[in-house]
Amino acid sequence: MHLYPCGVRRYNVKARLVRNYDVFNYNHRGTTKQIWKMLFVDVEGECVQCTIFSPHVENFLGMFHEGFIYVLRGVQVVHADANNKIVPNWKQMTITSTTVVIREEHDDLAIPTFFYNLVAFNRFHVHANRTDMVFDATGLVLYVSPIESVGQNSVKRDLAIMDKTLTIIKFTIWNEFVHILDDGHLNTEADFCPILFACGLHVKSFRGRTYLTTGFYSRIYVNKVDDLTTSLSTWYESDKLAKKRVACFRSTPFSLQSSIDISNAHRVRLASFHAMRKVQYCRVIANTCHLEHVDNIIYEACHRCLKKVNSFHGVPTCESCNITDVVTIPRLLVRIEICDRSGTLKITMLHDLAQLILGCPATDIKLILQQPNGRKRVMEILVSKLGYKTFCWIIPPPIQDFNPEHSYTVSYVLQVDWAEECMWLTKFYEGKFHN
Template sequence: MAFSSETLFSVLNDLHSSSNAWAIKARVVRLYKQPSFANKNELGSVEMVIHDQEGVRIHVTMRPNIYEKFKKILFEGDVYMIKNFFVIENRNSWRTTNNVQKLAFFRTSVMAPYDAAFPRHMYNITPLDQLQHDQDIDVSLLRDVMGRVISYQKPFEGLKSKRMDFRIQDADNNQMSCTLWAEYIDDLLPILEENTDKPVVVCIQFARVLKFATEVKVSNTFHVTKVTVNEESDVFMEFMNRLTVNDNGVFNKMLTNTNYTIYEEFTKGKARVRTISYLKELMDDEHYWIDATVVDIENARDLWYSACKRCVRKLVTEPGTKSCVNCSEENPIDNPKFKLQVMVFDKTCNARLLLWNKACELLIGKSAAQLKGVYGECSDAIPKEIEDAVMDKRVLFEINLSTYKNVQGVACYTVSRCAYDDEIMGLYTKMYNGTQGSTSDDHGILTENSNSSPDVMDKNVKKNDKGKRKLFIDEDDEEDDAGDAVDEQEKCTEFHEVSAADLGNNAAGKTTNAAEKTSDAASAISPSDAVYTSKRRLIKKEK
């Protein structure tokens, strides 16, 4: 694999597919292994990103048997002389470079020379404001982003994977929301938890750009993304030197962990409580609280699922084997977890919520393993322990709007946290409900002095107000908090919502017996009174 001193090196921009007798000198920016599509436990290929002396990048792919020849000498950051390779069209769905070509090794020769003078371009940072304001941004091109972490939330474990949301800010005060999944969290979280008193600068290399209606975010892409934190390199030092400092030499905005306890959130005024009807019209990625009552449990046959005790994901074994497909654990131990789908109502509207294990255990007071030990597999009958603990219970639910799904006209959100104990409810009533008597403003926002409990909301809001109500005005309304996780592939079961008029018509023909028994209920349910129906019960407005 030796090169003669007469070898002429081409630059990447000169390469074309009509020849394979090329020789280049390049530095490895990224080297990663790609699992096989047929079996993710097998190596499918080894991929690289390299750059030449002009800083031009190109993607490289090689089969596992080719990589075997070079694996002892190929490392990220090193410079190599590479000879004999194919130049082919780059058709990757997610592109690591903007080069329309890529290289494929076959009878390729690789040699690692000592070249201290060769340029080093390990990062290709895209400014945050460019990502936010470029309307025609190519989301298939993976980007490098860098910023100081200014807020974060501890990981949330969903059914498929673990997720952590955080927010970064650059030296020009531009901000962006970021999400890391699974093992990528381990590259950042330990440093965040240990360094809340000094800047934590992170670079997410080859991040995927996600465009929403009102926001652009970035997330890792499995295998190719690399997370680097507080690296002692020129790029990181230059960024640190540009950060704004105050007169005392202290950074203006210190890192904050947005994972307040529920108690702290309500005592410090950080909790943003809104009505369901108001939230349905929002298009952001924020988290809010709702004060709602559970009126139905919808997934009787799917109240708990089998999870692998090692990786905590849904337990699925390889066909013909007894190993977990997610972590390859042999003979994995079944660790049942709750998954509860409920319908809630808050006097303005109804919504479907999805509660995972932690929230369910808080409400039910028992583990899924305990109930599965008593009842076995789920059936059409809801266990008494669950029905007694959940049905008709008034709860404060924290939800994130990024988890919204529209299922037959009914909102579906994932719950990240919940509270119903007397202490939290007392704080909520004291801090945010105030005294009775105030009315809502033109936007349906209840003032701080209004009482927004279910018993008084109808008294405080005009009859022709269709929603758009908030329970209180939060001074920190513009504060950006990262979202909580959701398994985006989880499907909600079918639910039919009946209009108030239809309910009124149906009730008119079906309430004769009720009228005979109760004179006060002679009219039973009128169109103006009927606001929600589920498979089991009907809720009427309080008079």
């Protein structure tokens, strides 16, 4: 920001007010104090936050209007607050009673009308749980959840938004923001996506998943008309992979978080699975290459805790619940090996997923196994559903050192969309895209 010195730590500034926040009241040692924050951009495009503290706040009420250019005479320039900086700038301006505020009557188009502190969605995790900064995001809205009450006085809504990195991120909007996207904005039948620009957001992390939320200094704009929005919509119109991602995301039967996890799963070949860390899921295209015998496909589980029940002297005992002669239910466990051209991996499909893949409840499999030739018939079912077929496997990365003898649990199995795979490979080899 161009600062013209006019005294000790005092400067004259000409800049446009791009954001004028509500006066924030807070309690300090029993008295109510006020803080008023604004954001100014100068002709060089630099953005500086400007603060007025009580008791000076009331001297300036009604004097500032967003979009106008102001000459501020005699502002103090100090180091920016450590908490909730609105822009990444070491300095901030402070207006006191001796500052003279003059609104320019003529607009100067050389001074930008907006400031963007954007972060690419695949980089947000770097800023998770920072308390010293807020960030801006722009993306396509893929999903809007119903409004949900939280506690006595709050309402929230979850959005799923995607940017040019094809990363989908959850964005929780609170209270006054929940109506910013109403039903008219989102027609999930079509591939239309509203474009959202949101600023002053907090980056949070929960169980390794990064998400965004609104806070006191947040603003949200839907389908704002500017270069940024135009560039995003032009990209979306022309990028087939982006359209594919959106269609896949909107058609998954899973929960919002699962759909986001699956969509963001890191694509790997089996040879590099062992080295994967710090991602939620790996996405592997591989075919089944070895089906184990079916002797252990069914195990008996405690009906209370669903843990495997062992038999002591013929009495089924749940060690977890500490109950003998416990009622058991049959559960499915399918262990197979998958391979791609780079390597192989032993995997396990737990009960729910196994039932889904085999299209058959565990109780039926148990019944078949009890019949003559039952093992052969169960193997036939396994071969018909899985045998030498290619799937898209969504697998959490190894937690500890990779062990080739360990069987890694699969979280989701999807049909391969070869068109999407080709589009992704093309982009990958063009170097345009890193996932």
